[in-house]
């Protein structure tokens with residue numbers, strides 16, 4: 001339990017743990033009704049929005065992603081988490097840091113601003129969870145994580161590999177993982193890309209699990225490959241919502257047919273508890289193209305379930321409820 005507040009924990013709560021009553025349909029939105037604060041002394045996980053979409057190759061609008069995901073998360077903030085059977089905030093203290101401030105007239109400064117924002121959060125010894133924003137944001141986020149953790153393995157869910165070659169000077173949401181590789185931020189030999197269904201003439205050494213392979217082999221086989229390739233390395237998890245099929249996640253900038261179902265995505269996220277993931281993001285939610293908030297809800301659930309997985313690692317005990 002929280003502090004016996006009725007509503008608006010986002011600004012009324014003085015705790016990062018616990019949970020109080022809210023109107024699902026009303027009140028101040030924060031991610032999962034967490035307290036908005038920049039005092040991170042007590043936090044285990046810090047959620048922040050990166051409302052940036054200046055690098056997108058097709059439809060803009062992911063700048064509204066953090067707002068959309070926070071709104072969709074309210075429905076997940078009331079009952080004990082399914083299929084975990086506990087309140088993750090009994091175990092973990094989670095803060096909503098608000099959004100990274102970006103001056104719309106200074107696009108060239110945005111990558112450095114995002115990196116500095118990440119530096120501030122990571123310095124507090126918490127796990128940073130970022131809500132995008134287009135996928136370019138992962139590049140400055142990786143730069144910040146690299147400074148603390150060294151070279152990372154990437155666990156990358158996406159329709160796109162985002163390793164297309166460019167002239168090294170672009171702010172582009174389709175080339176930043178090649179740049180991260182060339183700069184030594186990530187190690188492709190211990191990284192896996194999941195749900196891919198676009199072509200690149202070069203794998204650049206990544207293990208690539210195409211969407212057809214995932215459909216044929218199933219999520220347990222995906223997790224086997226992650227175990228084999230990533231193993232015990234420190235890893236960064238990046239989830240582009242367009243990994244999920246446009247039938248389930250239409251609210252995104254560069255949709256591609258043939259993707260994962262939301263159920264497959266959640267099964268995968270719930271299976272990541274054994275890996276040493278030091279940071280994560282969910283990106284490319286563009287609410288303007290969404291239908292009935294299904295894309296934002298999928299993104300919110302992915303982030304929520306990832307928090308629950310971290311709660312299990314921190315000692316929360318899963319409670320069975322029927323057959324899963």
Ligand SMILES: [Mn+2]
Nearest residue numbers: 159160240242
């Ligand atoms: Mn993508």
